[in-house]
Amino acid sequence: QVQLQESGPGLVKPSETLSLSCTVSGGSISSYYWSWIRQPPGKGLEWIGYIYYNGLSNYNPSLKSRVTISLDTSRNQISLRLTSVTAADTAVYYCARRSSGGTSYSHWGQGTLVTVSS
Amino acid sequence: DIRMTQSPSSLSASVGDRVTITCRTSQDIRNDLAWYQQEPGKAPKRLMYAASSLQSGVPSRFSGSGSGTEFTLTISSLQPEDFATYFCLQHNNYPHTFGQGTKLEIK
Numbered sequence: 566q567v568q569l570q571e572s573g574p575g576l577v578k579p580s581e582t583l584s585l586s587c588t589v590s591g592g593s594i595s596s597y598y599w600s601w602i603r604q605p606p607g608k609g610l611e612w613i614g615y616i617y618y619n620g621l622s623n624y625n626p627s628l629k630s631r632v633t634i635s636l637d638t639s640r641n642q643i644s645l646r647l648t649s650v651t652a653a654d655t656a657v658y659y660c661a662r663r664s665s666g667g668t669s670y671s672h673w674g675q676g677t678l679v680t681v682s683s
Numbered sequence: 684d685i686r687m688t689q690s691p692s693s694l695s696a697s698v699g700d701r702v703t704i705t706c707r708t709s710q711d712i713r714n715d716l717a718w719y720q721q722e723p724g725k726a727p728k729r730l731m732y733a734a735s736s737l738q739s740g741v742p743s744r745f746s747g748s749g750s751g752t753e754f755t756l757t758i759s760s761l762q763p764e765d766f767a768t769y770f771c772l773q774h775n776n777y778p779h780t781f782g783q784g785t786k787l788e789i790k
Contacts, residue, residue, distance in 0.1 A: 569726070600779075609770075609781055609782070609783045609784060610770065610772075610781040610784075611781075612777075612778045612779040612780065612781070623777055625777075625778040626778070627778075659726075659727070661727075663774070667715065667774065668732065668774070669715075669716075669717035669729065669732050669733075669772055669774050670717070670727075670729065670772070670774075671729055671732075671738075672726075673726040673727045673728075674726055675724060675725055675726045676724075676726070
């Protein structure tokens with residue numbers, strides 16, 4: 566049973582960098598697309614971007630200048646880095662997996678709340 | 684970006700009721716739509732994929748239909764464990780986009 570678990574600081578100061586990890590257990594990160602998705606309190610979900618196991622990535626244009634998603638295959642982890650954060654980046658951050666071939670997200674983590682505040 | 688219009692945003696219903704949630708997209712996405720159930724503090728759970736395919740392990744009271752720009756999720760007979768938030772996702776085009784969610788509450 567594949568499980569995804571997000572982790573990282575719950576509080577980040579404005580203008581600093583948000584860094585989160587997603588650890589995958591019960592399966593390999595090979596041959597899948599790994600995405601980050603977020604949900605601000607009381608608002609809808611926003612797709613941040615993905616990385617494929619071969620390193621190919623794609624980001625939401627609204628965040629592209631500030632986002633980096635990377636893989637650490639030795640640790641079975643996917644990382645998210647978001648620079649120059651503001652209060653608008655306060656959200657629950659989810660990682661999610663989907664297979665190749667144009668499918669939807671079959672597995673999600675339970676999410677981690679990140680608050681941007683001084 | 685493909686705009687998603689999900690309705691209603693909230694719904695009060697009773698155990699045993701039949702409910703329908705609708706998702707409309709701003710352009711044709713074929714059947715590249717999925718439905719999810721979300722409970723507080725838990726990982727979203729996929730209910731339907733490819734618009735009308737039931738995820739393994741999901742009860743058959745859930746069904747999905749539609750293609751192109753209009754999609755529906757139907758729960759044929761509500762059970763107590765079904766009171767949650769539901770959202771749709773289009774994965775036809777990047778960036779992937781989501782419906783705003785429907786909160787299903789007990790009447």
